[in-house]
Amino acid sequence: MKRKVFILGLCLVLFSFISYSLVVDIQHAESSPGFWTLSPEGQLIARTVYTEARGEPFVGQVAVGAVIMNRVRDADFPNTISGVIYQPWAFTPVAYGYIWNHIPDATAVRATISAYNGWDPTYGSLYFYNPAKVTSHWVFSRSVVRRIGSHVFAR
Amino acid sequence: MREKLANRKILFTIGVLLLGVLIYLGYTRYLNLRYMESELNNRYENAFQNMNTHLDSLERELGMVLLSTTDNNLSTNLSKTSRSAYSAHESIGQIPIASDTLDNTKSMLNKIMWYGEHLDDDIEEKEGLNEEEIEMVNQLKIKVGKINQEIEEIDNQMKRERFSWQDKKRVELDLEEEDFEGTALLGMVNLDNNLDIISIREEFQNLGIEIEEFLLQDSDLWAEANLAQANQQTSEEEALERAAEFIEKYNDEEYQYEIFESDETIVEGEAVENEMPAYAVEAVNVNDRRERIYVDISREQGEIFNYLKHRNIGERQLEKKVVIEDIKEMLLDAGYENLVITEQEEYGDLLIITLVPKIEDVKIKSNLVNVEVALDNGEIVSFEGNNYFLHQEDRKIDEYTTSLDINEAREYVNELLKIEDEAKVLIKNDNQELILCYEFIGSLEDDENNSYIVRINANTGEEKEIDSKKEDAI
Numbered sequence: 001m002k003r004k005v006f007i008l009g010l011c012l013v014l015f016s017f018i019s020y021s022l023v024v025d026i027q028h029a030e031s032s033p034g035f036w037t038l039s040p041e042g043q044l045i046a047r048t049v050y051t052e053a054r055g056e057p058f059v060g061q062v063a064v065g066a067v068i069m070n071r072v073r074d075a076d077f078p079n080t081i082s083g084v085i086y087q088p089w090a091f092t093p094v095a096y097g098y099i100w101n102h103i104p105d106a107t108a109v110r111a112t113i114s115a116y117n118g119w120d121p122t123y124g125s126l127y128f129y130n131p132a133k134v135t136s137h138w139v140f141s142r143s144v145v146r147r148i149g150s151h152v153f154a155r
Numbered sequence: 156m157r158e159k160l161a162n163r164k165i166l167f168t169i170g171v172l173l174l175g176v177l178i179y180l181g182y183t184r185y186l187n188l189r190y191m192e193s194e195l196n197n198r199y200e201n202a203f204q205n206m207n208t209h210l211d212s213l214e215r216e217l218g219m220v221l222l223s224t225t226d227n228n229l230s231t232n233l234s235k236t237s238r239s240a241y242s243a244h245e246s247i248g249q250i251p252i253a254s255d256t257l258d259n260t261k262s263m264l265n266k267i268m269w270y271g272e273h274l275d276d277d278i279e280e281k282e283g284l285n286e287e288e289i290e291m292v293n294q295l296k297i298k299v300g301k302i303n304q305e306i307e308e309i310d311n312q313m314k315r316e317r318f319s320w321q322d323k324k325r326v327e328l329d330l331e332e333e334d335f336e337g338t339a340l341l342g343m344v345n346l347d348n349n350l351d352i353i354s355i356r357e358e359f360q361n362l363g364i365e366i367e368e369f370l371l372q373d374s375d376l377w378a379e380a381n382l383a384q385a386n387q388q389t390s391e392e393e394a395l396e397r398a399a400e401f402i403e404k405y406n407d408e409e410y411q412y413e414i415f416e417s418d419e420t421i422v423e424g425e426a427v428e429n430e431m432p433a434y435a436v437e438a439v440n441v442n443d444r445r446e447r448i449y450v451d452i453s454r455e456q457g458e459i460f461n462y463l464k465h466r467n468i469g470e471r472q473l474e475k476k477v478v479i480e481d482i483k484e485m486l487l488d489a490g491y492e493n494l495v496i497t498e499q500e501e502y503g504d505l506l507i508i509t510l511v512p513k514i515e516d517v518k519i520k521s522n523l524v525n526v527e528v529a530l531d532n533g534e535i536v537s538f539e540g541n542n543y544f545l546h547q548e549d550r551k552i553d554e555y556t557t558s559l560d561i562n563e564a565r566e567y568v569n570e571l572l573k574i575e576d577e578a579k580v581l582i583k584n585d586n587q588e589l590i591l592c593y594e595f596i597g598s599l600e601d602d603e604n605n606s607y608i609v610r611i612n613a614n615t616g617e618e619k620e621i622d623s624k625k626e627d628a629i
Contacts (some may be wrong), residue, residue, distance in 0.1 A: 034504070042629040045629075057447065057465075058449075058463070058465035076258060077248060083245055087248050090254065106467075110505070114527065114537065117629075119537065119539045121449070121463070124376065126254075140422060144420050145431050146420065152422060
């Protein structure tokens with residue numbers, strides 16, 4: 001009897017392991033058809049905005065896009081959009097690959113277009129963080145500009 | 156009994172097989188993980204080596220600038236120095252260190268990039284470099300040379316220590332951190348700390364160049380604007396009233412208003428003062444709470460920096476026409492005067508219109524205002540005027556004169572450009588210098604998909620800028 005339970009348990013472990021290995025986690029949210037009309041760089045911003053700020057108010061999503069654009073123009077960051085987004089560990093969802101699991105919705109796409117074209121509710125901010133989830137405390141040394149939703153934006 | 160034994164054997168065999176499969180899958184994953192770690196390390200190592208290579212090229216190219224005797228060679232080598240400084244800077248961005256580390260190195264590379272472009276820009280006007288400029292280039296070369304030497308030593312130490320980048324996660328190079336003490340990373344901290352950026356700044360000041368003015372970042376400009384707004388004349392109540400009045404004039408729905416940004420933000424249980432130059436007002440449609448309007452009102456004059464309406468944008472209605480006069484009226488109401496349209500670009504169901512102030516006959520390009528129009532009903536859903544308010548000084552155009560008229564300036568434009576539009580414009584170059592130009596927009600023969608902008612200095616006839624409009628498309 002014990003042996004049967006052991007083998008059954010083993011089968012379950014194996015099944016879970018194989019399922020975890022094989023199932024591709026692509027979640028189709030209410031994706032925006034507008035997303036596919038964006039340029040590759042635009043899509044990259046939209047993916048980052050969506051995964052970083054999903055659930056935040058619209059202005060908060062524009063703000064995340066604006067931080068990306070501000071970094072591109074700033075001397076301390078890479079000079080291109082992809083350079084900024086792929087900078088190692090700059091954006092957690094990029095580092096862990098979450099940006100590829102979702103297709104941005106219409107709100108994130110519009111936020112991307114606005115941020116790319118100059119809307120900046122963060123007034124030149126270069127950083128943002130969720131105070132409840134910060135793991136690297138150096139960011140507290142930056143000057144706070146404002147809070148939007150759960151994110152604090154800082155220069 | 157025999158049947159029981161057979162069952163056991165079958166179960167045992169299945170168990171062994173399952174265990175085998177498990178071991179196989181686990182081992183395959185382990186190999187993949189090692190492969191990925193190695194690949195990641197190679198990428199980081201490649202970025203580090205690229206930085207070395209570009210710094211090495213930069214040192215040599217600064218030497219070539221010093222040796223150049225013809226304008227052609229000088230210009231080519233200055234361009235190369237800017238490019239190498241740019242590439243070295245870009246490579247630093249791909250190393251897994253925190254964004255605010257190696258600041259001195261990045262700052263120096265940025266200054267070299269800027270200075271190379273600045274000198275290159277002036278070559279035609281004054282033929283070659285003067286003594287002070289040669290000395291400046293020489294100083295930069297010596298500093299880059301020292302960095303190169305130290306980087307070589309750091310690289311050797313890394314190889315000796317079998318240093319690996321792949322397990323480094325946003326390394327904060329700070330002397331108080333102990334994680335990297337006694338490792339090659341300490342060399343990078345020392346390299347950056349010993350880089351005497353102050354003397355570079357002083358050298359530039361000796362040349363009469365206030366480099367900080369040229370390298371002002373948007374974040375610095377906003378920090379300054381925030382200080383200027385500290386002397387606030389508009390109260391919270393007035394800002395709320397102003398926002399409500401504006402929103403109600405251009406929207407038929409009923410809204411609830413709230414200033415949702417106070418003067419302080421709570422971070423880690425402590426109140427931190429916000430450095431925001433405006434009051435942020437949020438208006439929520441009481442009949443459809445998903446629809447919200449965000450308006451930022453400046454603390455000093457009560458101007459509207461940003462207006463952002465979020466609503467579902469329906470299918471595009473082609474018969475709806477965008478009424479330009481409505482846009483101008485709304486912007487005038489928000490505090491923006493004398494605007495004319497310079498560009499229009501469609502993004503799906505949105506039309507983005509760029510406007511700039513036109514004073515006398517000059518368009519002030521640095522004061523651009525962007526407007527978003529929803530193509531389902533032609534409504535203005537947002538506008539932003541950050542640049543209009545940030546660069547107000549640029550609108551004082553009295554001090555600018557022209558030696559050329561537009562017909563004379565047109566002679567300087569390459570005849571391959573099919574001119575479609577022309578105007579007198581005040582532009583701000585990368586060095587934040589204001590230059591009065593004639594602007595010609597057109598396309599090349601047989602290539603009507605791309606639009607080009609050529610700007611001719613209205614005094615010297617020099618070709619200041621050639622730009623492609625398509626670059627801006629997202």
